[in-house]
Amino acid sequence: MRTITGTAAGVPYTALPPAGASDGPAPLVVTWHMLDAPRTDAAFAAALPMAGVPAWRVHLGMPMCGARMVDGRLDAAIALAREDALLAFLAPFTRQAAGEFPAALAALREQLPVDDEPVGVLGASLGGAVALRVLTAGKVPIRAVALVNPAVRVRSVVPLVEGLAGHPYRWTAEADEVAAELDFVARAADLAPSDVTAHPPLLLVSGERDHPDLRTDAAALVDALRERYAHPGDVELITVPDLAHPLADEPGMEPAPQLPAARAVDEVVTRWFVRQLAG
Numbered sequence: 001m002r003t004i005t006g007t008a009a010g011v012p013y014t015a016l017p018p019a020g021a022s023d024g025p026a027p028l029v030v031t032w033h034m035l036d037a038p039r040t041d042a043a044f045a046a047a048l049p050m051a052g053v054p055a056w057r058v059h060l061g062m063p064m065c066g067a068r069m070v071d072g073r074l075d076a077a078i079a080l081a082r083e084d085a086l087l088a089f090l091a092p093f094t095r096q097a098a099g100e101f102p103a104a105l106a107a108l109r110e111q112l113p114v115d116d117e118p119v120g121v122l123g124a125s126l127g128g129a130v131a132l133r134v135l136t137a138g139k140v141p142i143r144a145v146a147l148v149n150p151a152v153r154v155r156s157v158v159p160l161v162e163g164l165a166g167h168p169y170r171w172t173a174e175a176d177e178v179a180a181e182l183d184f185v186a187r188a189a190d191l192a193p194s195d196v197t198a199h200p201p202l203l204l205v206s207g208e209r210d211h212p213d214l215r216t217d218a219a220a221l222v223d224a225l226r227e228r229y230a231h232p233g234d235v236e237l238i239t240v241p242d243l244a245h246p247l248a249d250e251p252g253m254e255p256a257p258q259l260p261a262a263r264a265v266d267e268v269v270t271r272w273f274v275r276q277l278a279g
Contacts, residue, residue, distance in 0.1 A: 003045065008107035011100055012061035012068060014045040015112060018054045025113045027055035027143075027277055029120035030105070032097055032127030033062060034149075035077075036245055037252020040066030044124070046255035047247040047262045048148075050270045055277055056114050060104060062127065063096045066253070078164055085161040085169055090154055091178045093126060098133035102140055118143035118200075120273055124247065126151045129182055135200070136190040144276040146203045146269050149210045149245050152217040154182035160211060185217060188224035199225075201234040203272045205265055207243030214245070236272070240264050 004015040018026040033044035041059040043066075050057050061068055070076035081089040108114065118141035123131030128150025135142055151157045158169050158179075169175075184191060192199045202225060206218045219237065226232040243261040246252065258266065 004112075005042070006111060007067075008060075008105075008111065009100065009103035011104040012041060012066060013058050013104075013108070014041045015056055015058045015108075016045060016049055016051070018056055019052050020054055025115040027117060027120070028108070028112075028114040029053060029055045029057050029122060029273060030101075030108075031057065031059045031122040032124070032130040033059065033065070034125035034127055034245075034247065034252075035062065035065070035093070036125055036247075037250050038246075038248040038256070039252045040254070042066065042255050043248060043252050047258060048122075048124075048266050048269065049258075050266060050273060052270045053273045053277070055120065055273065056112055058108055058112070060097070060101075062130075063093050081161050081164040082166075084175075085158050085165060086154065086175050086178060089161065090126065090129075090151075090157060091182060094129045094133055094154075094182065097127075097130040098137060101130075101134055105140060117141075120144045120146070120276065122146040122148070122269060123150060124148040125245065126157070128152065129154060129184070132184045132191065133182075136184070136187060142200045144201045144203075144273065146205070146272060147218075148205045148247070148265055148269070149207050149214060149243070150204065150218065150221075151182075151214070152184050152221045153179075153213075155179045156211075156213040156217050159213075185220045185224050188221070188228055192225055192228040194228065197230060199229050199231075199234065201236075201276055203236045203238065203269065205268055206237065206239050207245060207261070208239055208241045209244040211245055238268055240268065
């Protein structure tokens with residue numbers, strides 16, 4: 001499969017061309033990877049290539065990951081997690097990745113033969129929080145949203161990062177406020193406003209062996225959105241057996257052979273995006 005790498009408004013990406021022949025601009029699906037393995041755009045493209053999707057799949061690099069690592073190492077990102085797991089690490093990463101998306105999208109449309117239609121987005125783990133943040137911002141028309149083991153409530157993610165700091169997280173009023181901003185169950189009304197008649201279809205893929213709190217949050221988000229969607233069937237929850245949180249083996253920095261569990265996820269999201277693009 002031909003792979004294109006580049007930079008769009010300062011954001012590194014790995015792009016895969018549409019399946020099948022195309023006589024003109026093709027649709028676009030943009031992804032944000034995990035901070036677990038696979039933790040770079042190139043590695044994520046190998047884990048979830050979605051080869052059967054008749055759209056460009058552009059995998060964007062998250063801040064301080066892959067080509068944006070400081071001195072080619074993760075040490076600087078780990079230092080931020082140790083400084084403050086939420087205020088210096090998780091929240092700034094999601095804020096920056098979502099904030100830089102409109103400019104990156106404009107640059108991608110100049111660099112690749114993609115159409116001007118609303119885009120599909122996919123986010124995994126913390127990348128899922130980025131996709132949801134993009135949706136709540138409302139700056140970019142979104143055609144469909146897929147989430148894989150997403151960070152739906154950042155408060156549930158903080159304990160998973162505590163090991164880097166070596167002590168329990170010290171919650172403050174500021175941290176509580178930021179956690180509320182990144183609680184997308186509580187913000188279901190922002191994801192699916194009542195004055196909008198057509199909400200983008202949303203697929204949530206939850207690993208059977210993902211962290212229990214993340215699985216609970218995923219189910220809560222699906223329930224909250226189904227209550228608000230005009231067509232509740234447009235919100236789907238699929239559980240993948242034997243899938244833990246990561247989609248690749250450590251260290252997850254470089255493209256690697258697709259694991260069986262990742263292949264199962266790839267098949268699910270491929271079928272779903274093919275169906276959404278056809279519709």
